[in-house]
Amino acid sequence: MRIQAENLTFTYSPSSPFATYALKGVFLTIEEGEFFGIIGHTGSGKSTFVQHLNALLKVPSAEKKYKPKKLKKGETPPPQIVLKVGDYDLTDKKTDFKELRSKVGMVFQYPEYQLFAENVFEDVAFGLKNFRPEMTKEEVERAVEDALTIVGLDYAEIKDRSPFDLSGGQKRRVAIAGVIVTKPEVLVLDEPAAGLDPLGKKEIMELLHKLHREWCKTVIFVSHDMDEISENCTRAAVFSEGQVKFVDTPKNLFQREDELRQLGLDVPLTAKLTALLREKGIVIDSDYTQRDFCEKVLQYYREREEQV
Amino acid sequence: MKDVTFGQYYPAESFVHKCDPRMKIIFLIAYIVAIFVATNFYGLAVCFLGLVVTVVFSKVPFKSVLRSVKGVLFLLVFTAVLNVFFYKGSGDPLLHWKFINIYKEGIYYSIFLICRLFLLVMGSSILTLTTTPVSLTDGLESLLYVFKLMRLPIHELALIMSIALRFIPTLMDETERIMNAQKARGADFESGSLVKRAKALIPILIPLLISSFRRAEELGDAMDARCYSGSKERTKYKKLTFTWRDAVCLLLIALILTGVILFKVFFAALV
Numbered sequence: 252m253r254i255q256a257e258n259l260t261f262t263y264s265p266s267s268p269f270a271t272y273a274l275k276g277v278f279l280t281i282e283e284g285e286f287f288g289i290i291g292h293t294g295s296g297k298s299t300f301v302q303h304l305n306a307l308l309k310v311p312s313a314e315k316k317y318k319p320k321k322l323k324k325g326e327t328p329p330p331q332i333v334l335k336v337g338d339y340d341l342t343d344k345k346t347d348f349k350e351l352r353s354k355v356g357m358v359f360q361y362p363e364y365q366l367f368a369e370n371v372f373e374d375v376a377f378g379l380k381n382f383r384p385e386m387t388k389e390e391v392e393r394a395v396e397d398a399l400t401i402v403g404l405d406y407a408e409i410k411d412r413s414p415f416d417l418s419g420g421q422k423r424r425v426a427i428a429g430v431i432v433t434k435p436e437v438l439v440l441d442e443p444a445a446g447l448d449p450l451g452k453k454e455i456m457e458l459l460h461k462l463h464r465e466w467c468k469t470v471i472f473v474s475h476d477m478d479e480i481s482e483n484c485t486r487a488a489v490f491s492e493g494q495v496k497f498v499d500t501p502k503n504l505f506q507r508e509d510e511l512r513q514l515g516l517d518v519p520l521t522a523k524l525t526a527l528l529r530e531k532g533i534v535i536d537s538d539y540t541q542r543d544f545c546e547k548v549l550q551y552y553r554e555r556e557e558q559v
Numbered sequence: 560m561k562d563v564t565f566g567q568y569y570p571a572e573s574f575v576h577k578c579d580p581r582m583k584i585i586f587l588i589a590y591i592v593a594i595f596v597a598t599n600f601y602g603l604a605v606c607f608l609g610l611v612v613t614v615v616f617s618k619v620p621f622k623s624v625l626r627s628v629k630g631v632l633f634l635l636v637f638t639a640v641l642n643v644f645f646y647k648g649s650g651d652p653l654l655h656w657k658f659i660n661i662y663k664e665g666i667y668y669s670i671f672l673i674c675r676l677f678l679l680v681m682g683s684s685i686l687t688l689t690t691t692p693v694s695l696t697d698g699l700e701s702l703l704y705v706f707k708l709m710r711l712p713i714h715e716l717a718l719i720m721s722i723a724l725r726f727i728p729t730l731m732d733e734t735e736r737i738m739n740a741q742k743a744r745g746a747d748f749e750s751g752s753l754v755k756r757a758k759a760l761i762p763i764l765i766p767l768l769i770s771s772f773r774r775a776e777e778l779g780d781a782m783d784a785r786c787y788s789g790s791k792e793r794t795k796y797k798k799l800t801f802t803w804r805d806a807v808c809l810l811l812i813a814l815i816l817t818g819v820i821l822f823k824v825f826f827a828a829l830v
Contacts, residue, residue: 302739352742359739364770365740365741365762365766367762368762377745378745381746429744430743
């Protein structure tokens with residue numbers, strides 16, 4: 252499913268002293284099949300944006316009570332908001348939002364805090380029972396087994412255990428399984444690797460790639476970690492002050508080191524090293540993944556040695 | 560969930576905001592006494608007048624104050640309806656059907672009760688809307704100081720209260736986050752029968768309970784790590800002082816109480 256947003260604006264608690272403008276006209280298109288990254292400073296609107304994708308937050312015109320405002324004379328109408336996920340028009344209140352939510356899976360930050368059921372099986376099956384009540388017991392069992400297996404857990408061993416007795420990493424996997432069990436076409440994750448140790452982070456990112464290959468067509472993830480972005484994404488969007496500043500491949504994106512720093516953002520380690528090497532007169536043209544960077548550096552030294 | 564204003568501070572620079580929290584607590588107590596002393600609508604009208612004056616000087620929009628009633632609306636209606644049915648008046652009932660008797664006095668009394676509770680809730684919400692939880696507890700602690708002589712652990716009680724108040728917004732945020740997470744998994748809190756909706760709350764309440772325990776533990780550890788003890792030697796960062804504003808408050812209380820008592824003496828009680 253292709254995601255298309257134009258002029259997307261959003262205000263928390265409008266017309267109150269707490270009103271905050273979280274999104275101020277977001278333009279962003281995410282194609283089907285992408286492994287898309289979203290970066291931004293705290294409060295840049297990235298979480299607000301991703302919550303729109305499965306209508307946890309709705310544009311005003313999609314609310315049940317919405318009535319179009321009458322314009323006074325001489326007033327220009329506000330720009331038309333466009334928000335489409337596949338064939339679902341998220342600005343239309345007639346859209347079946349429940350069905351949309353089964354197509355767009357959302358994994359929140361620290362998803363392990365949403366576990367609640369007596370055992371892992373029940374917890375993972377929760378989404379299925381809500382979205383597809385017509386499924387038979389066997390079908391549910393098979394779907395839960397598939398979901399737990401793909402996140403790297405042993406179904407037979409774990410299904411009857413209490414989710415609260417598991418380790419942190421296992422809990423997070425169970426929580427992710429609980430979201431992907433409905434086979435969403437788009438999977439959105441908010442800081443999926445937050446609070447994990449380096450190995451755990453690596454495993455989660457590997458899991459996301461596996462899901463991207465076999466399970467969900469599009470993966471979108473929000474991250475603070477620039478290394479994660481440069482290693483994994485096909486493209487990434489930079490949010491700042493409620494707008495999208497850049498959308499590009501990590502390779503092109505991290506060449507704008509100065510601009511990113513101005514927005515209070517970091518660059519990956521490989522980009523920092525590239526900059527340091529450039530100061531020494533050594534130009535390395537990599538795509539900023541660690542693998543490619545290392546190869547290019549090695550190649551450079553081999554060539555130099557040969558010249559000597 | 561977000562509609563509950565109780566314990567929600569409304570930031571503004573106003574007369575009421577700047578009053579001493581102790582004065583505001585005394586004011587509230589006196590106001591509640593006045594509401595219960597009043598036995599007719601005139602008395603309540605005086606209380607209402609006092610409320611309006613306070614709201615105006617607090618710069619809190621009337622809408623926010625009204626919103627606090629929304630949370631207890633069900634309770635209000637419930638009490639009123641019960642009273643209509645069970646109040647035994649003199650004379651013939653207005654309506655008689657099997658075992659149900661409705662008297663004219665019952666209806667009057669119910670309306671009176673609603674007004675009373677209405678004023679009560681709005682009055683209390685003014686206190687929490689204009690006072691930060693911290694200064695509220697400071698005020699309470701200082702007022703309850705007398706009980707220390709009776710060896711009641713006032714400081715500890717005040718601490719418990721301030722922690723409870725401080726965590727209300729945190730827990731609300733947490734609730735919203737968990738609700739969103741479960742909504743994303745297809746949970747439906749808005750439709751279905753009452754039983755079904757109550758059941759739908761389980762996936763929210765359990766994670767919330769667990770995270771509250773986790774937070775409590777973390778907070779306890781953090782306090783331990785900073786060697787917290789509620790000893791006598793603890794001093795205050797902000798010392799409370801009475802100012803001219805509090806004298807004005809005192810005057811207003813006196814006015815309300817006199818008004819209510821006068822109306823009570825010179826006009827007949829409602830029931």
